[in-house]
Amino acid sequence: MPRIENRLSNGDHILGIDIGAGSCKSILFGKDFTIKSSAQQEYLHSNPQPGWDELDPNYWWRNVANTIKETIKKSNLPPESIKCVGIAAETDGIMPVDREGKPLRPYIHWLDSRCIPQHEQIQKRFDPDKIYDITGIPLHVGWWSPPALKMLWIKENEPEIYSRTHKFLQIGSYILYKLTGKFANDYSTASRTLLFDIKKLEWSETIEDLFNIPISMQPDLYNSTEIAGQVVEEAAKLTGLSTNTLVVVGGGDTECSALGAGVMSEGQALISIGTSLMIGIPRSEPTLIPKGPDRRLFGTGLVCTSHVIPNTWILEVGCLGGAMLKWFKEEFGYTETQMAQELGLSPYELLILEAEKSHPTPNSPVCALPVETIYNLNLGHKKKDLIRCILEGVAFEAQEVIEVAEKYGKKIDNLTIVGGGAKSDVWRQIIADVTGKPAKSPFMTETAAYGAAMLASVGGGIYQDLRKIPSLKSYFNTPREELNQTYRILFKKYKRICHLLRSDH
Incomplete structure (x- = not known):
C-alpha cells in the first residue's frame, strides 16, 4: 500500500499505547516527552478448556479505545493536538479475520498451550535446525508456541474458520487495522511468528511451503517508524482521536520497552x-x-x-x-x-x-x-x-x-x-x-508506551532520529x-x- 505523508496534523503531542497480556495503557506525551495524561484498563481472559487462554478481540479493542478516550479527556487538550499514535503490543498470540477485518474466533493468547500436538508434528516432519536457521526461533516442545503453530491448530481443528480467513493478525496488527483500516505489521512482531526470515527481513517462502500457510494470509510488512495510515472515522468516534492523527506501525512490547529504556x-x-x-x-x-x-x-x-x-x-x-x-x-x-x-x-x-x-x-x-x-x-x-x-x-x-x-x-x-x-x-x-x-x-516504569511514542514521533516527523529523543x-x-x-x-x-x-x- 502507498506510504502516508506525515503532514496531516498540525499537533505536536504523541500518544503511546502499550497492549499487554493483562491490561492496556495509553500515555499522552508532549513534544518534549513530558507526560500530559494516561489511562489504563485491565481485561479478563477466558479458559474454555484446560490449557486454553483466549480473549474476545472486540472487548479488547473497546478497552484500548476507552483508554485512549480517557487519556484525551484527562489532558484537556483538543484531539487535533495529537499528531501521531504508536503501538507496543504483545506478539505471540494470533486470530483470523475476514476481508472486512472482522474476527472469526477469539484471540488465542500467548499463554495458550493447546498447540503441543502441532509442535510435535512439525518436529517430526521437518528439520528443526533448518527452521531455526531461517526464523531464529528454536522449536522446542513446551508451554510457549509461536503464532504459526496456532495458525496450524486453527487449520486442522477449525477448517471452516480457516477457509474464511483473509488474514492472521497478532493483537498489534488488529488494533492497527481498527484504527486505520489497513492490514500492517512491523518486523519485530512478524519475527515472532515462525514464518519470518530473520536474515532477509521478509516472510519466508521456504517456511510457507513447509507449513502450507500462504504468505498472502499475513499482513504487509513495514518499518516500525512507518505510517500505517490515519485514524478512520469509526475509530475516531470510539477513541476521540482526530481523523487527521497519524498511526505509526510501532512494534513488539519487549522491543518497544527496550527502545524506551534506551537499550x-x-x-x-x-x-x-x-x-x-x-x-x-x-x-x-x-x-x-x-x-x-x-x-x-x-x-x-x-x-x-x-x-x-x-x-x-x-x-x-x-x-x-x-x-x-x-x-x-x-x-x-x-x-x-x-x-x-x-x-x-x-x-x-x-x-x-x-x-x-x-x-x-x-x-x-x-x-x-x-x-x-x-x-x-x-x-x-x-x-x-x-x-x-x-x-x-x-x-x-x-x-x-x-x-x-x-x-x-x-x-x-x-x-x-x-x-x-x-x-x-x-x-x-x-x-x-x-x-x-x-x-x-x-x-x-511504562517504557513500552514510551518506546511506542518514540517510534510515533519519528514517523510523525516530530523527531528525525530515535537517538535524539530525550x-x-x-x-x-x-x-x-x-x-x-x-x-x-x-x-x-x-x-x-x-x-x-x-x-x-
Missing part, C-alpha cells in the same frame, strides 16, 4: 522483572546459537528477533522470574499481606524489606528457578534468607542468559532493569552484584566486588543444581 545497541541488555523474567540483548546482526544445550536454554531458548531500530536484532528469552516470589507471598506471606493492607503498601515491598536484612554467604540457600528448587536450606536459616535467595534466583537466571549471549557475541557492559521488580533498589542491587555489571532503572531519568546501581565474589560461588552451585535436575540430563 538500542550492542553491549547493553534489558532485564524486565514481572511474574516472568524477560531479557533482551541487542545485536548488530542476526545471532543464532549453535545446536546444543545453549540453544535449549530455559526450554524455549534464546529467540533472535528484529529490533524496532533499523539494522538491529535482539536476542530474547523469557523465564520464571518473579513467579516464585508470588508463590512465596501467597503461601507464606500472610503477615506481610495483612500489614501491607493496613499501611497502604504492596506486600512485595515488605517482603523485600525483610530480604534486605539477610546477608549472602558462600553457604546461603540457592534458588534454582529453572528447576523450581531451593537448595541448602537448614534450620539456621530464617524467613529473610529464603526471600533473599528467591530474589537472587532471578538474578542467577539473568546471569545464565548473559553468559550464553556473551559466548556468541559482544560482551555486555551494562544492564537496564524495568518492570515491577525494578521498583526495588534491593533487587536491582542484587542483580548488579550477581552479574558484576552496572545497572540502571528508569524512574518511569532519554528517561534513571536510578543507578554499581556492583560491589566483595558480594560479586560471594555470588560467583553461589552461581556455580546454581548451575550445578540446574544441570543435575533439568529433564534433558
